[in-house]
Amino acid sequence: xxxxxxxxxxxxxxxxxxxxxxxxxxxxxxxxxxxxxxxxxxxxxxxxxxxxxxxxxxxxxxxxxxxxxxxxxxxxxxxxxxxxxxxxxxxxxxxxxxxxxxxxxxxxxxxxxxxxxxxxxxxxxxxxxxxxxxxxxxxxxxx
Amino acid sequence: xxxxxxxxxxxxxxxxxxxxxxxxxxxxxxxxxxxxxxxxxxxxxxxxxxxxxxxxxxxxxxxxxxxxxxxxxxxxxxxxxxxxxxxxxxxxxxxxxxxxxxxxxxxxxxxxxxxxxxxxxxx
Numbered sequence: 001x002x003x004x005x006x007x008x009x010x011x012x013x014x015x016x017x018x019x020x021x022x023x024x025x026x027x028x029x030x031x032x033x034x035x036x037x038x039x040x041x042x043x044x045x046x047x048x049x050x051x052x053x054x055x056x057x058x059x060x061x062x063x064x065x066x067x068x069x070x071x072x073x074x075x076x077x078x079x080x081x082x083x084x085x086x087x088x089x090x091x092x093x094x095x096x097x098x099x100x101x102x103x104x105x106x107x108x109x110x111x112x113x114x115x116x117x118x119x120x121x122x123x124x125x126x127x128x129x130x131x132x133x134x135x136x137x138x139x140x141x142x143x
Numbered sequence: 144x145x146x147x148x149x150x151x152x153x154x155x156x157x158x159x160x161x162x163x164x165x166x167x168x169x170x171x172x173x174x175x176x177x178x179x180x181x182x183x184x185x186x187x188x189x190x191x192x193x194x195x196x197x198x199x200x201x202x203x204x205x206x207x208x209x210x211x212x213x214x215x216x217x218x219x220x221x222x223x224x225x226x227x228x229x230x231x232x233x234x235x236x237x238x239x240x241x242x243x244x245x246x247x248x249x250x251x252x253x254x255x256x257x258x259x260x261x262x263x264x265x266x
Contacts, residue, residue: 020234021241024227028249035215 014136015072026066033110034059055109061087081133088126145200146257150193155251162247169240183243187224194221205264213260220253
């Protein structure tokens, strides 16, 4: 049985320090990706349905990651871990497809061309996020 | 459009100078001082003036053809510095200065986007 106090302390650190910087950056991307998807789907969904649905997915993933980092604890960590993993897969897959198959991606998403429209931050962010979550994995208490 | 005036240029330059300052402070492992927080608050005030001028411009002259997006960016822009300041105050370490530095890098992008959207006006 791990000592509850020690585990909670390790998890609490997830929300402080660099964790708070990540919270801020993920929050910015949650807002921009969701707003972008909202405008795209609301005004010209028929033009590129696949790209716009991916925009919406990206927005949801960023919202989930932001929420996970804000909640903290083992539950928040699990949410953040899941969303950062989907985010990494998303930016790699969508980034590759958007270069290989321009026809399927006539309009940009946050993840198009590995996030070049956003200074490649979407490509770097999941690595930093996963590294941070890995550094603050819950450890067994020393008894 | 008002967002293309000298006030925008001043805001962008001030934000970039402060970004360099905050990133330097973070690199030197300094927590935000009172002066740092005050500087960020003053930049927030400058941005608020810019947004108010832009909102007044909406009711007096040509409107951007994408008014909804423009309004969304205006809300984001005016809220941006206060949110960063709130988070930075909770983080009295070098990371607090990094939050302020990132905010000061994003603000010019927001102002440039406002200018882009404002420059497209409906017939």
